[in-house]
């Protein structure tokens with residue numbers, strides 16, 4: 292018997308998603324009878340290899356890429372590391388500058404700061420109050436010394452989507468390698484690399500209903516990249532290590548499902564997201580949306596509640612079986628608001644009380660209505676207890 296599972300309302304899909312039942316079915320044979328090594332010479336291995344190549348085609352189709360441009364990795368973090376470190380190493384001695392933004396995921400930001408410690412000059416671009424970039428500033432920051440520009444496609448906390456087609460065009464014009472962390476976009480919005488001239492793109496299986504532990508780095512043909520994991524010749528010599536066949540097959544199946552249902556899902560999920568947002572804003576005074584509302588992922592709502600702690604809201608939601616997430620990270624005993632909300636200049640009082648709800652194809656209207664009904668009393672109760680509430684606001 293497996294572990295006991297409590298029934299939850301899961302609204303934390305930017306953290307991870309449920310593996311789709313169709314994906315589990317697609318993976319099953321590769322934990323059993325089809326256990327061969329995809330790189331073996333014998334036909335038993337060759338049979339497995341064909342499924343890996345089919346998964347490569349499925350992921351390529353979702354991205355509008357050529358299968359030869361798909362490199363399987365272990366996760367989004369590895370893909371981001373490989374893109375940044377592989378490019379800087381490939382161009383070492385010639386170019387010594389990287390450009391990124393202050394609101395990237397740590398997979399990019401920590402890697403860029405590591406490279407800066409190694410002697411690479413680093414520019415971290417600011418965002419405005421709505422989480423948007425100044426594209427003119429981005430262009431001005433690119434010099435003859437710039438090796439790589441790395442800008443996320445959509446922000447994991449606010450859902451704000453950056454104009455990646457435009458940024459890719461700027462980088463192409465300037466002859467600079469452009470990488471995007473598309474971990475939160477792939478599977479949620481259409482991506483077509485035939486008309487987006489970027490060089491490198493990271494995605495992660497567990498954000499689109501495949502398992503944790505598999506990702507992809509898209510490498511446009513002709514892009515110079517030093518291999519990040521050294522060893523055998525797997526993945527065309529770009530990423531060594533015996534292929535994780537079941538998970539790769541699962542990611543292929545998840546990519547096909549996403550392509551198949553994207554149009555219908557985007558509409559349905561956006562309607563649910565708008566419903567939770569409208570319901571909460573209408574019934575909780577002094578609350579507002581973080582991030583430019585008309586340039587966001589369809590599944591993400593980041594709502595700031597003045598004068599309360601995000602962690603207290605999460606605990607009370609958790610008691611009701613509702614999973615969400617807050618923008619704060621516990622650092623050295625003090626609750627610091629997230630680097631993303633700080634970069635946006637969200638006032639301290641609201642950044643502390645920010646909650647992210649992120650939806651998926653598996654959420655229902657009943658779940659949304661349950662949360663909309665229970666949020667106002669939670670906020671009201673916490674404000675009654677809060678020392679920060681100005682007189683007359685409780």
Ligand SMILES: Cc1ncc(COP(=O)(O)O)c(C=O)c1O
Pocket residue numbers: 305306365366367368369371396398443445446447472474475495496497506
């Ligand atoms: C924007 C973004 N980039 C990178 C990652 C890291 O992906 P993984 O968990 O597959 O390492 C995440 C995960 O939260 C993310 O949201």
